[in-house]
Amino acid sequence: MNFDFLSPVSDSVMAHSTLLASQALGRKMLIHSSQNGFPDLEDVQLAIIGVLENRNDVDYIGDEIYLDNIRKSFYQLFPGNWNVKVADLGDINKGETVEDTYYALRTILEILIQKKIIPIILGGSQDLTFANYRAYDNIIPMVNIVNVDSKFNLGDSAKPIKSNSFVGKIVVDQPYNLFNYSTIGYQTYFNSQEEIDLMEKLYFEFYRLGEVSNNITLAEPVLRDANIVSVDLNVVKASELGGRQQLSPNGLDGKEICAISRYAGISNKVSSFGIYEYKPSNDDDVTPMLVAQMIWYFIEGFSFRVSDDDFSNENNYQKFITLVEEQELIFFKSNKTGRWWIEIPFLSNVNNKLKKHTLLPCMHQDYIDACNNKVPERWYKAFKKNCI
Structure with missing residues (x-):
């Protein structure tokens, strides 16, 4: 070695x-x-x-x-x-x-x-x-x-x-x-x-x-x-x-x-x-x-690490959907830790690096902003990066 x-x-x-x-x-x-x-x-x-x-x-x-x-x-x-x-x-x-x-x-x-x-x-x-x-x-x-x-x-x-x-x-x-x-x-x-x-x-x-x-x-x-x-x-x-x-x-x-x-x-x-x-x-x-x-x-x-990002089981999370400027934003909140994620949509027409829906860590505030018709900046940047 x-x-x-x-x-x-x-x-x-x-x-x-x-x-x-x-x-x-x-x-x-x-x-x-x-x-x-x-x-x-x-x-x-x-x-x-x-x-x-x-x-x-x-x-x-x-x-x-x-x-x-x-x-x-x-x-x-x-x-x-x-x-x-x-x-x-x-x-x-x-x-x-x-x-x-x-x-x-x-x-x-x-x-x-x-x-x-x-x-x-x-x-x-x-x-x-x-x-x-x-x-x-x-x-x-x-x-x-x-x-x-x-x-x-x-x-x-x-x-x-x-x-x-x-x-x-x-x-x-x-x-x-x-x-x-x-x-x-x-x-x-x-x-x-x-x-x-x-x-x-x-x-x-x-x-x-x-x-x-x-x-x-x-x-x-x-x-x-x-x-x-x-x-x-x-x-x-x-x-x-x-x-x-x-x-x-x-x-x-x-x-x-x-x-x-x-x-x-x-x-x-x-x-x-x-x-x-x-x-x-x-x-x-x-x-x-x-x-x-x-x-x-x-x-x-x-x-203190906790595995809280398994979203395959519906009992693990709550899901929230908001509409911002005609864009559907999907949020997930872990029932275990209370941490939040936002989904970045998959763009099938783009030669995409990620190849699947990706969950981006975010804050509760991002969800509140989305409810007030404001696009979270982290989501916007990640979405744009997917489009490059």
Whole structure:
């Protein structure tokens, strides 16, 4: 197996974990260490992987990345009331080239996802999301990516890939597997008008920081529909982070980024979760602890996953039909969880990627809007994307 790409968790972290309380996560998890070797993945549900690659960071000046501080912070936390088996598989070191690192990451992710183990990727630069996306090539035909970020990262696909311009590459790179790309928490002044126009033109979804801060539940249906969630730590406002990590006075706060991580965990579709753009510093204890808590909330969300999207049995759901501008909109509400979906109709005359009626996660508010003769924007964009 290609787990040879992974190097064990450092001895200093392992020594630190021996001093922890017996109930702490560092004493409960399976850990790839030089002493115990690679863990048995039988029954493992979630696997932490570090990727020490940041050479495509737009601000790269030769600095090395290390994740020991995040691990120390995470290992000292106590688990919630979970019955979840978590492993820390260690780190992928920098390859000879960045492409080598991408290859190693893609290979490992593909194995884990096929084993139904969800990778939690701790990274250097966010362009690693590209390798994460390519890991799905042989797994599912269409991929939805959610980027929690102050920027869209579309960039110029004709230029070499960078941490702030990897999405353009995802859009144009064959095979074309991207169905939807959503950005949560973008800040308009960090994005050119051309990029905003392109997001509109491609019917991608984007939610401004103000919208999300005012109502964090807006993020839930978007994350419920995601396969890949990629978080750029620069989406968090400066006052919540350590010195090297600070970028913008505005951004999500610690509570909001943890809520988003929990929504990602609860989503039945999310099968990989990445946290990127960590800038290590020995005098910063705040950022590693925030990342540790984000991982904790993702695991907690995962432990609360409920299969509520089986609509083959009428006892599982309620069905609501509304008429908006002569368009029949069909909503479903799960009796188990109270979560809502809206049906995207199948267009038989279009060479359609989906080939069947598709249910799009939505909010109760979307149903209320439809009753007031207002077409939900998520439905409109998904419908238009089907027509392309």
